[in-house]
Amino acid sequence: MSALPVLALQLGWGTTLAIKTLIILAIIPLGALILGYTFLLKMMSHMQSRLGPMDPGGFHGWYQLVGDGLKFLQKEDIMPAQADRRVFAVAPAVVVLSTFLVFLVIPIGPDLVVKNLDVGVFYALAVSSLSVIGVLMAGWASANKYALLGALRAAAQLIAYELPLLLAVVGVVIQASTMNLQGIVLAQQNGAIFGFSGLGQPFILTQFVGFALFLVAAQAELTQTPFDMPVAESELVAGYMVEYTGFRFLFFFIGEFGTAFGFAAIAATLFLGGWAIPGVHGTWANILGPFVLFAKLMAVAFIMFWVRFTYPRLREDQLQAVAWKYLIPLGLANILLTGVFKVAF
């Protein structure tokens, strides 16, 4: 632990574990709420000239999100008669669980990380794809044809887009020579741009192809427009979520936005330097780190949601074509180039 007095407190492992668990448990709903409020309600309303979400509560419609949350809580919990009851009930939890697991390895300061795994990136991407199991469970257990179509689309899509996501990250891993997220942040902080080390070297400068690939693939992983066929409102009504109401639906909602929060945090860590800002080290980095990371991830999330509110939806076959014909070859070429440069310099 560092020299910061608060952090220097000698905590038992039990207390530490409790604190870490609490933080992780708090960060997902909080992150989901922040993204939901900032982008879904405010940015979307500005982009679409919507007056509704700007109205409740007076100032800038601050009450809208509270109202939405309360609405979900008081809705009737409906389960279809034909549903596979146990699977139906568990599915939302599985989706949210994968989101929780991602946050375990994301560092928010030099010493602030729940579990400093050596295979951090690998772990984060692996657990993030667990959610597809929850989606399939939801779609199958709902006993609804729309839900089934949505779930199968989701499965096909998430599997197809795992690859570009991984390939995009491999470039970063090669450049940083580590899979440890903390190590990747440090590699960026200690790097140099053409010998100028004042700013460090955020990997977006060298891995811009990887960054673009990561954003596109993350968009598909999050089932956001233009890759939102699994939930396609105008076709499948809401896809695998169609039979879910009230609190269970809220779980999916939190899962969706929490995962967006998680992916934005991973992208900020891998490509934008994570918690690091130039010239801040030690204790101050621990204090400022979370805020810096938050600012960076909001910038990434802004791009994600900007695309989401702008584009139409691709068709299922076009989506697969984009993944296999463009993204994966591009990712492979990026890895090749990165490898060549790594060896050359």
Place this chain on the structure above:
Amino acid sequence: MSTTEARPPAFQVDRAALRHLADAQVNVELDTGDMILNLGPQHPATHGTLRLVVRLDGERVVSADPVIGYMHRGYEKLTEFRTYPQITTLINRIDWLSSFANEVPFLNAAEQLMGIEAPPRSQYIRTVLTELSRIATFLLFLGEMGLQVGALTPAFYGFRDREHILNLIEAATGGRFHPNFNRIGGLKDDLPWGWIAECRSAMKIVLDACDDFEDLVLGNEIFEARTRGIGIVPAGVGASYGVSGSNLRASGVDWDLRRDARPYLVYPELDFKVWTHPDGDSYSRYWIRLQETRESARMVLQCLDQIPAGPIMAKVPRIIKVPEGETWVETENPLGQMGYYVISKGATGPFRVKIRSASFSNVSILPWLLRGVYVPDVITILASLYFILGDIDR
């Protein structure tokens, strides 16, 4: 006495037969039957209560049958029990997005039978309001189509810009959707003060909105990928199914009743272009409606320049009795060809009215059109054909 004594079984299991059955099932190919999906009657893409029974093989449509009639209100029969002035209330609700345009052909039919000519000023105002309702309908389409292919934002722009038109219609007629403003021989009221200036500025907004839609929706690569070559209606097939209006013009048929029918309203005095597109796919249907929105805005501006002063009502008797006779009046409505065949026996109400509504025929091509497409394309095609349920079921 002893309960353990074996009773004779109630039936004999023929194991040999069962084995035969099992063999048979093993040898049968794995049966992957088609899935029957009910699209509607409650589905966001069907604008109301159209139901499509779609047989799916995976995501591919094997066959699709539209089921209509969930909203049948029996208007043709109801007209036989109403007087002519009362009927306009009913026919307002056939195509509820462009109610004013519905009133025109029926009123024209009644006026023709009675030999009344509405004064020029009221004819001009009718033309303006008809074109305004066309713009309102198409603006909604331009947004809605974006929504159906997955882009949320254009829908809100469509609704926002349509609001200007609805406000104009409300200011002139008092009703936003169901003006019920036409009278036999003219109109209920004259235009309010300042309305013409308002209308001019609103047309500017509409023209700007059309530019926006052209850039944002038509210019979008994904939109193009989703609509180009999807749902191609060849001109011959479309015409034989009775498809009309913008849908047929998108297939390259140069046929617009505003120009080609028996002259009505003041269209002969206006200078306008009838747009056609050779492709006949969903993209061209969007393109055609975009151009026609612009053309309508220009027509409104022309009307506003030419609008004469004068009375808005011809002399009509207090109790309207239509002399014996029959007539067929067809007009170019936003959704296509709208026609009324009115038979009068000299009473205060018609003896029989046959309503030819555009959407009914436009939707009848669906089984032909939807065969072999993917599920998302079903939605694209439904959206691009653009129907109103009230116009199908009447």
